[in-house]
Amino acid sequence: MIGEPLWKSHEPRRPMLWIWLLGVIVGAGLVTLGAWLNAQFGFMAPRWQQPASVESAPPASIVRAFEAPAQHGDKMRIETDSKSTPSTVSAIRTADFLVKAVQRVAPAVVCVRGYEPAQWRLWKLRPDIPSGLASGVIFDGGHGYVVTNAHVLEDGSRWRVQLIDGREFRAEKVAEDKPTDLAVLRIIGPQKLPEAKFGRSADVPVGAWVIAIGNPYGRTHTVTVGVVSAKGRDLRDRTRFITDVIQTDAPINPGNSGGPLCNVEGEVIGINTAINLRGWGIGYAIASDLVKQVISRLVEHKRVERPWLGVEYTMISEDERRQLKLREEKGLIITSVQAGSSADRAGLRGGDIIVAINGELVRDLQHLRQAITNAGIGGRLTLRIFRRGRYRTVTVRIGTMPVEKVLRNEGWR
Template structure:
């Protein structure tokens, strides 16, 4: 009996020693994963509130830090009419010595300050055609007049300049290439004139191409953070308070689907906007889509490869070169074309006025076509 008791005591002691080692090792592992913040007594484990981006005030902190740099943009467009054809008649008004009647259209949008000296980034469509632009800035009793420094129609970006007379709060630009699908984001803007409205969501997808009216967007960030009319031009922020996108468009047929221009696009053209340099973009004048299973069956192709021409603009380089609807572009300027995006990238890499060759499948026959690259006209996709 005594021997069994000693054996039991030894087993319990060894088990306790092992458990102690495991517990200490486990605590060290947790400490490595979630290190205590500087200043914590004894280097204890971090609580949930101390973990970056997890605390209950994480989003509120970002909003309080960034909101002063988010602005409301108001525009006025002079349409030159009052709506009454008799009263608006210039001969009538001249005969009675009346000034010419004018009607104004007003618009609202968002933007954000990107430098202390008053540069403001927004969408081109927010200020397009405006005769007067004013900006509401936090801390100022009156709206500030703004002028357009540079604009890019195709990218839907515009850079404004304020003369505030003092340094302004501004937002840092983040790297949109590093953001991941599922990361939390914050949108701040002025939907329906409700200034500094905050919505949150995640990045739903990256690299989305969409078409809105006559404008073709490429490589957009998709988010489920609520974006509504008036949000255009406002910032899409990560949890560090950095701008990763410019809120731009919504899907009118769906709720919870919005799109933003990534900051990687802004970085490429910001200096051009500051210097009012209008980018020259190569163009051939075709609408294309990737070859899918339906196209394989209808065109008798061997596999889903190439860019299917679904439209050719009259008078364009593609039209002059003889491209037709139903052609499948397999190679362009020595670049193999696997899908529609490949063709877009290959065209972008060309120089205006350059002559390039394209390999095209038409009625199961491969033919070579010579195309002269042109400058893309405004308002054409």
Template sequence: MQAEHWQGRNMKSRFVSIYMLAFVACLAWSDGAYAEHSVSRGLQVLAEVETGLVGLAEHTLPAVVSISPFVPTGSVGTPESLRKRPTNAGAGVIVNGRDGYVITNAHVVKQAEKIKVTLYGGREFVGEVLGADEETDLAVVKVNSDEVLPQVALGDSSMLKIGQLVVAIGNPYGLNDTLSLGVISGLNRENINLSRYEDFIQTDASINPGNSGGPLLNIRGEVIGINTAIINYAQSIGFAIPSNVVKSVSRQIIEHGQVNRGWLGVGIENVPDDLALKENLEKGEGVMINSIFEGQPAHKAGLKVGDIILKIGGSAVGSPNGMIRLIGNVSPGQHIHLDILRDGKAQSLSVQLGHRKEQVEIASLQANPLPELGFDWSELEREVQGQEQDSDKKKEGVLVTRVEPGSSADQGGLMVGDWITSLNGQDVLNRGHFENILRQNYQRGSVSVTVQRAEEEVMLTLSKRE
């Protein structure tokens, strides 16, 4: 054990230094006056870089698994849900070899209780899905083994910086155990419309269908993200779920079989520019409440439409998605302190959060609550554009089915076939949810909607006509 520990530490320190040496070597290589010395030194450093990457692969590949549907031997016929899936649905990574816990994407194991887990080298196990969280697209699979399986540690994603080197491992297009090298291109990416709780790491490391659920590693061989999606129409743009999110979600799934999140019961949007100017708020400071769900925690605590939430539990709120994540990180039943701005005056309120699963969605109205807007809608499932090639992944929202010529909707640019994904900055969960927000906001004179049109996201403002 001591030898293994020393070897691990030695490998980590080597990974840290080799890339710095490579950079120095490249600078030296470009100086013609020392060409002969530079070539020799450059080749030496590149050889060290190569050795480091090989060591990284040898250390991590045994902990990366291939995940595919489990079909019992001798079964007659194949369930429709499995028939639609590719032979290699995705990847996963073992984070606890003693207990056999594997982290992957929720969409990789969707509609499956048991899956086939293939280890590096070909050994196969039947894994049990302990639980899946579609809100973050994470799932935990348990494998029962008589021996301790290889594992890799989860790193601290809060320490990541743009430009850091990363390695992605997965099974793109069924090519098992594929490794690709890149950098962190961006952090805290949101509004990608891939999941509800978005806080993605963006990378240019090559990620393709089949990489889903596989690890994104730093040069120390630590998992700093779980690869989740690509943008199909773009190149070198992939996204991973930060490891700190993975830690929190996987812990709850292992302990409770599900993720329990706090529920406030409000509709929110970015603070309008004119109001931000009036209140001397910086861009990205606070979010405004545009609707209150009656009987829910916010209503009971005395929050009002128009309140600007600046902080939650001392943490600054900068966007609707950011606030959703902060609330979701708090367990139901706990009290949180909100710092708000109401009519230009700072206030502090305490709110006891409820359970999201206990939220009673407002029933769909029999009639269009806003006929003056001039459009109708329906609730249908629709595939997410930009998600990896997994036809089972769906997006919530409402579909525009009719637009009256010359109406506010028509003049605002709304079109039949548009898929409304958010209203006044709040994700649309279903038709009843959409209509509830619409009813509570049309008195303000206008509403802003985000629609998905083909592969384009469009933001529109619909003004009520008097």
């Protein structure tokens, strides 16, 4: 309009100037932020698109080895190059300790096949019929002795064993002990066979790595791995009465029976015997300390006699201990005494509380059982008991457990 000031014609353009200035400022800020992020974290390109860095590969001198984890609490040792710089990416190469353990014991693990003898039918000789397949461990290579489970031999009358190298031999039954589900076979023919080393199951801690080797479903010399889940379990059914069983989560399947459970040194610390069908990851192996006792008696005497005290007992509860004003923290209360047993002849009664065994305070529920086993048949135990507010000492001579009681799975110790 004529006569109006000329500056009003520029008012509509003022907002555009501020928007332009704001854009310049924001753009500069984004450029600066991107440069900083790239310098700090390398966001400009993904890791898989960047060229390989020389420093990303560990120098050969950086890592010597990873010592195999020791079974008895030793710490792993890592040796590194003292000249390595902070900018060098360190790396640890873990040695596969399980491989060496398997290589030590696998040559002594055998596949056990049972057969029914050949029979004449309709004027034809029927060949041997396979009756079962399981596992075993050679424990005496000079004499060809193999330990396996007793239930493995139930359905057959002839047996053959196969080694990992493919060799196959006939075997004969030496003896068996059904209550512990252990049996001994003797390989007929060759001498100087590989043999496994048996370790002490008492030294294996709960949580330790273990290896099971066997022939599940006919898959010969299969290796599975787990840990010791528990120790000192009882395993009782219609034919077995095993008082020292290792529980493991190492996969054990049909065909693993009689095979070894090993520690990371390749020593046999158990013989696999059963699984819990109601759950997954619950397998059982007969502890090697018990296995060694049984197989030595089977080889020498063809039978096993068990030390027997003749009592049933349980751990006293904390409430009972306080009520009875028992000074000791732990005790085993006798719930019943078998008539005519060693305990009965020594004067032990139901309700007596055992607080010490051979001068040592009661440790746990397994203490008395282990003491009976260690004393053996004819050995003596000195028990300190608490009865009706008074302490007294009783000496007991260990007897022999009647076999019929074992087969009936009665709980007498």
